[in-house]
Amino acid sequence: MQKDTLSYDSLDSRPLPKWLIDQKSGVTSFQPEEIVMKEDHSLEISFIVTGVFIILLAAFITLYLNKKHKNQVS
Amino acid sequence: MKRKFFTIILLAALISLACTTRVSEWVLLNARPNQYTLVYFHNGSVSESVKKQNQKLAEGISSSNIQFKTVSRQGIAEPYYGLYYEGRFFSKYKTVDDLRGLTSSPLREKVAAELMAGKLCVMLYLKTDNKEKDEKGLSTLRSTIESSPFGKIITVLELSRNNSEEHHFASLLLNVEDDLKDIQEPMLFGIFGRFKALEPLLGRGISEENINLMIDYFTAECSCLIKDDLPGTDILSLDQWENPQTALLNRIIDDNPTLGY
Numbered sequence: 150m151q152k153d154t155l156s157y158d159s160l161d162s163r164p165l166p167k168w169l170i171d172q173k174s175g176v177t178s179f180q181p182e183e184i185v186m187k188e189d190h191s192l193e194i195s196f197i198v199t200g201v202f203i204i205l206l207a208a209f210i211t212l213y214l215n216k217k218h219k220n221q222v223s
Numbered sequence: 224m225k226r227k228f229f230t231i232i233l234l235a236a237l238i239s240l241a242c243t244t245r246v247s248e249w250v251l252l253n254a255r256p257n258q259y260t261l262v263y264f265h266n267g268s269v270s271e272s273v274k275k276q277n278q279k280l281a282e283g284i285s286s287s288n289i290q291f292k293t294v295s296r297q298g299i300a301e302p303y304y305g306l307y308y309e310g311r312f313f314s315k316y317k318t319v320d321d322l323r324g325l326t327s328s329p330l331r332e333k334v335a336a337e338l339m340a341g342k343l344c345v346m347l348y349l350k351t352d353n354k355e356k357d358e359k360g361l362s363t364l365r366s367t368i369e370s371s372p373f374g375k376i377i378t379v380l381e382l383s384r385n386n387s388e389e390h391h392f393a394s395l396l397l398n399v400e401d402d403l404k405d406i407q408e409p410m411l412f413g414i415f416g417r418f419k420a421l422e423p424l425l426g427r428g429i430s431e432e433n434i435n436l437m438i439d440y441f442t443a444e445c446s447c448l449i450k451d452d453l454p455g456t457d458i459l460s461l462d463q464w465e466n467p468q469t470a471l472l473n474r475i476i477d478d479n480p481t482l483g484y
Contacts, residue, residue: 160408166400166422168454172436 247343248470249445250416256457257309259289261322265302267295273302276319286462287326308456313398330382330389331460334414341468343376344415344441346434349396349423350383351407360409360429367434372482373442376471392458396420399456413437417464419455442472442482 165173244252261284263277281291304316306325316322334345348364350357361381368374384393396412397403399420403410408426411434415421421440424433476482 160406160426163402165428166424166454168421168440169424169433169436172440 244445245441245470245472245476246443246445247415247441247472250419250453251338251464251467251470254416254419254453256288256417256419256460259287259313259459260307261289261291261325262305262307263291263293263302264296264299264305265293266297266299269293269302280319280322284326287459288457288462289326289459308398311398311401314394324388325391326459327461328389328392330380331392331418331458334378334380335418335460335463337378338415338418339463339467341376341471342378343373343438343470343472344413345378345380346437347396347412347414347420348379348381349393349410349412350381351409352383352385353407356426357409360411360426363429363431364411364434367431371435371438372479373438373472373475376475377438395456395458396423399423411437413441414458415441415455418458418460419453420458421455442476 261280265273269277277291277293284291301317304319304322306313306316334347337345346364346368348357348361364379368377368379371377382389382393382396384397386393396410399412400422403423403425406425409429410423410425411429412423413421421437424430424437
């Protein structure tokens with residue numbers, strides 16, 4: 150806080166206390182974060198990844214069983 | 224490794240706690256009041272009786288935020304006592320009798336008791352004894368406090384600047400800023416923490432908007448910005464700040480979190 154008396158003509162022009170100026174300008178208060186909605190594709194991505202994983206796993210097991218069956222026949 | 228991890232968790236918890244503490248509570252728990260200095264100025268020779276008298280005086284004020292010094296200075300016509308705060312001259316006293324009640328008075332005890340009881344702040348209305356001027360500000364203050372969600376945890380007290388029993392207290396308040404003694408207007412001091420008085424609202428400045436801004440300051444989350452640059456002047460009072468009650472503000476904010484912003 151300014152401790153020295155500043156010169157002023159009338160009470161209306163007397164400088165405001167610093168704490169009041171800060172409060173008026175919002176310097177000492179926290180501004181809550183603005184929440185912005187974003188498009189969420191995580192569910193779609195999850196379905197695609199799971200589908201691809203199942204197809205690859207099924208293909209791998211099919212190929213593996215086919216190869217094993219051929220070996221047993223020969 | 225485990226110990227380090229535990230320390231980090233503990234520190235993080237403490238930091239998060241510190242950041243959610245409100246200004247009024249943080250200042251009461253952590254900000255030690257600044258010291259006043261009472262100086263006995265003399266021109267070189269001090270009699271034994273005065274030495275004893277000053278020793279008794281120093282012992283009497285030792286439980287307050289003040290220290291006593293004796294200084295020899297040339298060119299002084301008569302010895303006197305000078306009261307200083309942070310290098311600023313506050314008051315001059317001719318005799319030790321003038322210092323009676325310097326560190327304590329009934330109203331200061333009441334203010335301290337309210338702060339220790341967990342109140343948000345004490346709003347002290349310093350009257351001019353001009354009824355018309357005093358009533359206007361006082362009615363604005365009362366209606367604003369009544370309509371504030373924090374009204375129940377704010378204590379409003381009145382004091383006349385000409386009150387003889389509280390003249391030291393009134394004088395300390397009028398020294399919060401250098402020019403207050405010359406302004407014949409009612410003043411509203413927000414007192415918080417360990418008897419810290421904010422620079423006052425005065426005259427037409429005692430408005431609903433400004434009073435609410437003062438309340439907002441006390442209820443704000445305590446940021447580093449505030450901690451590093453605390454406004455106000457510590458008022459001379461007894462050191463009685465151990466084990467304050469839990470801040471009543473916390474319950475209000477817990478019940479209604481939107482008031483916390």
